[in-house]
């Protein structure tokens with residue numbers, strides 16, 4: 093026990109008085125100290141890392157429910173050879189999708205009560221196992237209200253204990269007899285899912301081409317503990333929600349390109365009719381060949397839909413190029429003049445000069461561009477943009493999702509000695525961190541990311557005259573040459589639509605992406621962020637690992653892990669797999685690589701789980717305790733404060749209440 097002097101206690105008396113409101117007596121302070129010290133000795137909770145989901149909600153939902161294989165492993169650990177493989181599979185499917193699986197069982201099972209009974213025993217066994225890492229109080233808080241008391245009884249009673257056996261069996265029988273088995277099983281399955289993972293980390297790009305980013309956001313909002321490191325695709329949605337027109341045009345363009353306006357229209361209730369009307373009016377006779385949407389499943393769309401989508405796609409792309417040009421001109425400090433392209437078009441010859449090279453354009457229909465002032469909006473374009481901006485601002489659901497990205501997200505995160513970020517820390521060829529000047533000060537490394545984080549928040553919440561600048565910074569973060577989220581020298585969107593010569597499409601990655609293979613570089617980054625380089629790791633998303641070409645997700649001698657493996661179907665041909673996820677539990681760090689996922693429907697009806705291969709990256713010989721984690725450090729600080737309060741009570745500096 094620390095020996096606090098009276099002087100020290102008196103100096104801290106204002107804080108101690110406040111603390112004494114929560115712990116009003118010696119007994120209360122002692123109880124809390126014992127409680128916190130006990131928590132510190134528990135094994136650390138399991139962390140789950142996912143990234144680059146790109147709107148693929150089915151695969152995402154599945155990996156969230158199967159906890160990247162954690163639940164399957166628990167079933168195997170607990171039941172070993174006492175269950176057949178097919179029984180383990182069924183049990184796993186039940187835990188992932190209880191409602192749907194119960195409906196299927198009901199159709200074929202001749203003795204439902206018997207099935208309920210056996211299943212309940214198994215589920216309680218698994219619940220006991222997954223809850224053993226937590227304090228009773230934490231488990232209690234996770235219990236569903238309706239069954240709180242019964243589950244607690246079942247978790248803490250030993251059905252083999254002589255006196256309790258009948259009591260235990262009676263509870264199970266009663267649940268079945270009063271017709272509550274279905275609800276009870278669903279509650280237990282959800283509890284297992286909830287307790288299997290203590291904390292979820294998402295390393296960015298929830299949004300983009302896949303069909304259901306809004307569904308993913310709804311799931312995350314309901315998730316018990318999640319943090320998000322913003323990706324470049326998330327940041328344009330944040331920009332669109334905050335009212336930046338260039339970001340909004342990008343968001344609509346990408347949705348049109350991937351024939352995925354459902355997220356905007358049905359997910360967020362934003363009406364695209366004004367864009368459709370505008371497109372039909374101005375591009376009616378234009379085949380918009382380069383703007384044919386990329387459609388995963390052609391059969392969903394008829395010819396007319398595709399033609400209309402192509403016109404909308406072109407209309408919003410031209411708007412994007414105009415708005416981006418205006419942004420670049422407003423901000424010479426962004427140093428993006430090389431991306432001013434509309435004024436480099438020769439409308440007579442139908443060519444463009446980019447970086448001293450002349451290219452023919454594959455399209456000559458630019459009905460809304462005035463060659464003399466190509467970045468000016470026509471009055472129809474202005475009206476359209478005003479309508480769309482208003483709809484984005486007024487979508488209650490979009491705004492809720494954006495606020496969630498702000499409250500649970502950031503540019504980067506330090507968590508239990510790992511450094512998490514989506515893209516990169518901008519670097520020069522020589523490995524120095526790139527400096528950016530803002531308001532006469534230079535920023536680089538962690539300070540640069542902190543600056544961007546602050547400005548990103550100011551763009552949404554700010555009220556000052558700097559807000560407009562901050563809004564443009566959100567767009568810079570999407571595609572600016574020194575954006576940590578983008579990490580490339582330029583985004584060649586214009587070239588990919590209008591120039592056939594593919595050499596103009598090249599986007600060069602920041603030197604970071606080569607330098608990060610070097611262990612000493614990674615250690616330098618970790619030190620920059622004030623982490624101990626010998627025990628910490630960097631965890632990255634953003635660039636898909638081309639496993640097919642022999643690339644490894646483990647870089648720099650294990651210091652850096654890239655877990656973008658292609659949740660997004662568009663990247664799977666390159667990566668050869670369907671994504672990496674990372675699990676960090678009390679025993680160490682494990683990397684899971686997943687085979688492509690067919691569908692939730694097949695996962696349920698055919699019990700087709702994702703096939704995952706897990707490799708252990710680091711194994712701890714001593715189990716990691718809460719005490720060794722960031723939470724543990726917080727708890728130790730609290731314990732110290734409580735000990736000081738105890739001393740204050742005992743030395744009469746503070747009175748018990």
Ligand SMILES: O=P(O)(O)OC[C@H]1O[C@](O)(COP(=O)(O)O)[C@@H](O)[C@@H]1O
Pocket residue numbers: 297324325349580583584585588599634
């Ligand atoms: O495949 P598309 O639609 O042309 O998109 C490619 C664009 O997406 C980007 O790769 C950014 O998205 P990611 O963050 O998913 O890599 C850009 O660099 C590139 O210009």
Ligand SMILES: [Mn+2]
Pocket residue numbers: 297323324325514577634635
């Ligand atoms: Mn990305």
